[in-house]
Amino acid sequence: MYIKRNESGQVIQASIEKTEECDEFVLPCTPDLQQFLEVNKEIENLAISRTDMAFVRVLEDVINVLMDKGVISFTDLPEPAQQKLLERQSLRQRINHVGLLSDSDDAGII
Secondary structure, eight states, X not given: OEEEXXXXXXXXXXXXXXXXXXXXXXXXXXXXXXXXXXXXXXXXXXXXXXXXXXXXXXXXXXXXXXXXXXXXXXXXXXXXXXXHHHHHHHHHHHHHHTTOOOSSXXXXXX
């Protein structure tokens, strides 16, 4: 592997091939390189985790569209998937209703 270091000597970039920026060769087992790769792996995992929730919502919407169009039915889904969809629908309904006050004066309950 070829690496680039910052002024402090920390690895800030790595490449399998030698480049203008990554011109120092190190063995893959070098502690500095291993630390750099671990940190980058954590950053990548965090980035993927951030998108997971948005992607779950997309999948949920796709499933609902497919069911609305009659392409699949709820019972076509495996039991665990059915339970997860029901839990999410229930949770989303509760979240959507929290904090909304009724228009009537005598119903001051949230």
